[in-house]
Amino acid sequence: MAQHFVQPPLWEWYILAYFFLGGLAAGCYILATMLRLWGGREDQAVARAGYSIAFPLLLICPILLTIDLGKPLRFFHMLFSTTPGAPGLMFKPWSPMSLGTWALLLFGIFSFVSFVEALTRRDSVRRRGGGGAVGIIGSILAFYVASYTGVLLSVSNQPVWSDTWALGGLFLASALSLAGADRYFALLELFMLAIFFLNLAQAGTLSRTFTGPWLIAWLLVLVCILPPVVGVYRRGRSVVASRSVRYVSLGNATVAAGIVLAGVLLMRFVVIFSAQL
Numbered sequence: 001m002a003q004h005f006v007q008p009p010l011w012e013w014y015i016l017a018y019f020f021l022g023g024l025a026a027g028c029y030i031l032a033t034m035l036r037l038w039g040g041r042e043d044q045a046v047a048r049a050g051y052s053i054a055f056p057l058l059l060i061c062p063i064l065l066t067i068d069l070g071k072p073l074r075f076f077h078m079l080f081s082t083t084p085g086a087p088g089l090m091f092k093p094w095s096p097m098s099l100g101t102w103a104l105l106l107f108g109i110f111s112f113v114s115f116v117e118a119l120t121r122r123d124s125v126r127r128r129g130g131g132g133a134v135g136i137i138g139s140i141l142a143f144y145v146a147s148y149t150g151v152l153l154s155v156s157n158q159p160v161w162s163d164t165w166a167l168g169g170l171f172l173a174s175a176l177s178l179a180g181a182d183r184y185f186a187l188l189e190l191f192m193l194a195i196f197f198l199n200l201a202q203a204g205t206l207s208r209t210f211t212g213p214w215l216i217a218w219l220l221v222l223v224c225i226l227p228p229v230v231g232v233y234r235r236g237r238s239v240v241a242s243r244s245v246r247y248v249s250l251g252n253a254t255v256a257a258g259i260v261l262a263g264v265l266l267m268r269f270v271v272i273f274s275a276q277l
Contacts, residue, residue: 009156011068011272018064019149019268022104023171025057026146027179029111033135048118050179054142055115058108096155100148107145110138146175153271160209160275164199166192167271177228178264186228186260193222209274217270224263227256 009015032050035043092098113134150167161167170192177185200206210218 010276014064014068016265016269016272018061018068019171019272020265021057021064022061022149023146023175023264023268024178025054025061025111026107026142027175027177028057029054029107029114029135029142030139030146030176031180032114033139036135037132048121051111051114051118055108055111058104058111061104096148096152100145100152103141103144103148107138107141110134110141114138143172147172153275158275159205160200160271163203163205164196166195166199170196171268174264174267177225177260183228186225189225190222190229209270214270214274217266221263221267221270224259224266227259 028050032047032054035047035050039047090098117134147168150169150171153161154165154167156162170189173185173189173192176182177189197206200209208214
């Protein structure tokens, strides 16, 4: 069983912002945990920054979701049943929307714990034991939060969305690329984009998202992925490969990060709106 949209949901910028900020929060949390567990002493300040950013970004997501519902109190119904005679938790394991709602709530709890820990801990020594356990469990939830929005689109009956199984992986890869601008994450995002386009070509709907301004937007998305692919890194060690990487100026790295941010936002924009028009 799966949830399907009978008509296009006609999502507006609230959902676009939610998809973007939720992915960024999850990506920051995952990268912070990787640095906390495997990074060196010099990486711990960046790990604390990742934890410090993730929770405030995540707080915005429920606000965007409730605004999109039109009647904010309905968000409560996604967690608890108010049906007369059948009260209790509203949990539907077959529904990506229900699973995503609970994953968002649980991830919020773990990201809050890590947020408080990051603000109260000033030393640069790697945390072991309980802190590591919180980060690992929180990162598992973050993986789900980063990818479930793509899965939710895939189980709809909308053209483009339902013609591919790759959206969950694409949204996850782009969230990691968004947070870390790492070459390996960017290459993974390119790989998932290739699968996405191949699926649409096989389904005969590639032209729907490759028409007019959408094609220009996709070209811009590909251009925005290039900075980490060609090797724009910070001074230090790669989180994924644990090796030294070349240094670029802070200004260039900031510009490159901004380009990656714009590309991820634009990719979600094209995916969401090209299927609804």
